[in-house]
Structure formats: structure tokens, C-alpha cells
Amino acid sequence: MNFSVKNIDFEFTAHNQSWAEQDLGHDLLTVFTPMLKAWGQICCNQWSNFNHYHYQISLHYCHGQQIRTLNNKYRNKNKMTDVLSFPVHENPRENWDFEQREVLLGDLFIARSILCAQAKQYGQSPLQEFYRLCTHGFVHLLGFDHEISRKEEKIMQQFEQKILEKLSS
Numbered sequence: 311m312n313f314s315v316k317n318i319d320f321e322f323t324a325h326n327q328s329w330a331e332q333d334l335g336h337d338l339l340t341v342f343t344p345m346l347k348a349w350g351q352i353c354c355n356q357w358s359n360f361n362h363y364h365y366q367i368s369l370h371y372c373h374g375q376q377i378r379t380l381n382n383k384y385r386n387k388n389k390m391t392d393v394l395s396f397p398v399h400e401n402p403r404e405n406w407d408f409e410q411r412e413v414l415l416g417d418l419f420i421a422r423s424i425l426c427a428q429a430k431q432y433g434q435s436p437l438q439e440f441y442r443l444c445t446h447g448f449v450h451l452l453g454f455d456h457e458i459s460r461k462e463e464k465i466m467q468q469f470e471q472k473i474l475e476k477l478s479s
Contacts, residue, residue, distance in 0.1 A: 311338055315346035317364045324371040329422055334437045345441055348477040349448055356469070357406040367451065368417045369444065377421040392424040393443040395450035403453035418447035445473050 311327075313320045320342055324330050334341050353360045370376075374390040382388040384396070397416040402408075420443050429439035449470050456463035 313339065313342040313346065315343055316350045317361060318346045318350055319364065319366045320346055321366070321368045322371070323368070325373055325376070325422075330371050333422065333426060334440055335435070336437065341437065341440070344477060345444060348473050349445070352469075352473045352476055353452070355472075357403075359406055363408055363411055363413045366412065366414045367448065369447075370417065370419045371422055372419055374421040374423040377419055377424070380419060390421055390424060392421055392428060393447045394419040395447040397451045397453070399453070401453035415448075415451040418444065418451070420444065420447070441477055442470075442474065445470050445477070449473070 311322045313322065322330070322338060322342070330341070331337055350360075377392075377394060378388065378390045380394055381391050384394075395416060395418055398414050399408075399416075402413075402415075420440070425439050425443060426436055429436040432439065449466055452469075454462070454466040454469060456466045
């Protein structure tokens with residue numbers, strides 16, 4: 311399924327399409343519209359030329375085993391994780407200037423079983439956890455990386471928090 315809000319196109323695929331609506335408790339348009347709006351608004355505040363481009367992101371909602379396989383293949387970590395991000399650009403946040411008007415940011419993979427388990431563990435709804443994981447992955451696509459240093463981790467967390475606060479307002 312494809313969703314578009316302002317200048318962000320979002321392609322959503324799931325191993326089983328009914329999973330998402332079942333797990334999140336809403337139709338997908340209701341789920342994605344506020345998330346993409348929050349992402350766009352916070353990015354426009356961060357980068358003055360964010361609106362000059364049209365972005366494409368793919369999200370894959372999948373089995374934990376698929377995440378484990380990808381994590382092992384691309385990160386040499388043979389374990390499941392909640393979200394994986396595969397950015398196309400090395401660090402767009404440092405230089406928000408692209409040659410093309412159409413910008414493919416990358417792919418996000420979210421493990422359904424981990425999302426549901428973490429929602430219970432953190433005492434929040436699966437929808438809230440979905441937003442948190444999607445936002446975390448999106449911020450990685452923008453060039454943030456919490457694994458570089460403690461300082462970078464704080465910067466990334468603050469940016470994620472701005473988006474999540476906007477989303478909950």
C-alpha cells in the first residue's frame with residue numbers, strides 16, 4: 311500500500327497485510343497520516359530546504375526471522391532486533407542538498423513479534439510502539455546514528471522525542 315502526505319511517499323508492505331490493522335487497531339491511513347505529518351513538520355523546522363524535495367521511504371512489517379536474517383547478513387549480528395534501517399544516503403542531515411528532486415531515503419524493517427512484545431513490556435499500545443520504532447528508523451535514514459557515540463545518541467534521542475511529541479499533540 312502507498313501513502314503520501316505532503317512531500318513524503320511511504321510504501322508499506324507486510325508479510326500478511328491484515329497483521330498491521332489487527333495489531334495497531336486502526337486502518338492504515340489513520341495510522342500513517344499523522345506520523346508522516348509529524349515527520350514532515352519536524353524536518354521542515356530542522357532543515358529550511360526540506361520542502362524542496364519529494365521523499366520516498368519503504369516500510370516492511372515482517373516476521374522476526376526475516377529481521378534476524380537481514381541483521382546477520384548486513385550487520386553481522388545473528389539476532390532479532392525491533393527495527394532495521396537501510397539508508398540510501400550516507401548522512402543527509404549534514405548536507406541537505408540532493409541532485410534530484412525525488413529522493414529515495416531508504417528502507418525500514420519492523421519485526422512484528424518484537425513490536426508486540428515491547429508494547430506489552432513498556433506498557434503502551436502497539437500503535438505507540440509502532441510510531442516509536444518507525445520514527446527511530448526514519449531518524450536513522452536521515453543520518454542520525456546512536457551507535458557512534460554517547461553524544462550522538464543524545465542528539466538522536468532528542469530529535470526522535472521532538473517527532474514523538476509532535477505526533478502525540
